[in-house]
Amino acid sequence: MEHTPPSDSCRCHTSIRLILEESGRWQVRDLQRVDLNLLVAFDALMAERSVTRAAERMSVGQPAMSASLARLRKLFDDPLLVRDGRVFVPTPVAESLTGPIRQSLSIMEGALGRRRTFDPAVDQQTFTLLASDYVLLVLLRSLLSELAAEAPNVRINVRPISGDYADQLRRGQIDLFIVPREIERSGAPLLSEDLFQDRLVCAIDIDHPEIGETISREQFETLPYLAYDGGPLPSAAQLQLRARGVDRAIDVTTQSFVVAPLMLRGTRFLTLLHERLGRGLAAQAQIRLLEPPVELTSITEAMFWSPRHQDSPAHHWLRERIRQAAAALDT
Structure with a gap:
């Protein structure tokens, strides 16, 4: 039977x-x-x-x-x-x-x-995302502005990445999270999609007294160093430096990607910064961006979600809008 x-x-x-x-x-x-x-x-x-x-x-x-x-x-x-x-x-x-x-x-x-449709113009929905302030500023800021008119009844909560992000996804406490693919190592059975790429560049005060048009490896390894250390996951910068045998002492840490470039003005500090973020804040922060003296690979920001959300019309709409926002970064 x-x-x-x-x-x-x-x-x-x-x-x-x-x-x-x-x-x-x-x-x-x-x-x-x-x-x-x-x-x-x-x-x-x-x-x-x-x-x-x-x-x-x-x-x-x-x-x-x-x-x-x-x-x-x-x-x-x-x-x-x-x-x-x-x-x-x-x-x-x-x-x-x-x-x-x-x-x-x-x-x-x-x-x-599986039986419903989702109309963002009229339906009510609350989404919770985990993302860094870098992703919030570079990728999500313009999207949230657009959604205020496109989906007036949709609420999007964006929270910092926490150590139990995969478990939160499994329990349904969040809808998706966005992190570099290179550092997502939870091993959880997640679905994912690459969104955009960025790379790391050196950032210094625009009037730095010791650095000219280029930065030497000796300067990179000896000048005071400002590093991001704001979450449970290792930063892409630290992972790449370790992989290349660069034992870079850290003098100051910040829990915010966005704050880091704003701390350089009037100091001898240098930091590794996402290029998209650096270009967006260069004038305001009065910083210069330089090529690192060591070869660093690109960073792929990706969104991850639970398989149980795969066929949800509302979740599909959200992923599509994030996908469109990422594509617009290079247009």
Whole structure:
């Protein structure tokens, strides 16, 4: 006899029923009085650990999210989120529910995504991206301006890269992240697409007293060095220098790619900077860009997303708009 796999809706119904039964207080008939929107609110609250941020994520008011939390507490007969000092933390019951509820919502999102279209002119949607301030300025700034008119009900949250980025993607807490392909080493089963290339150049004060039209390797290795060190991933600059045997001592670090060129004015410092960023800020920061004295390879910025988002019309639209913004960089 041929085996017919269960439909997405059946799998979701079964998963939610199991969630409720695990509490030991529920029977199957209780599923009829569960508002699925509450499970979406639960997922947002557990991801954000904040009523305010969860409300922003779902594009609702804070009072509405507070009301959802109150209903969830009654539904599961548990506080779910409790204050620990200045932050909220999930209770053991909430932690035990987070995975199953996320899985159930993923099934529903996949099922609905195959049957719906997405109209950015009228539909409401919130996307969360992880990206550096360099990507935000060079790639996303103009796109966000365009989307304000093109998609008035779409909210895009851009956050810095964090160490658990792959896990956040798996749990559905973010929609995609953009990092250099050369440094993405999570090993997670992700889909990806190259967006644009950049390269590293030396940046110095426009009136640097010791450097002329070129910079020697000795100067590169001995002058005070400003380096980016603002995230859990190694910087492309440091990886490339190590690969070429350049043991460059670091005198000052910054947690921002964009701030680095602004710190050079009136100093003897040099830094390695993305050329696109350097050209965009050269006049404002009053810096000069020079060829490095060692050969460095290009950097490929890529976007990564979970396979479960592949067929979502809304996610497909977002990826296409990012793809178009990247293509426009070289026009």
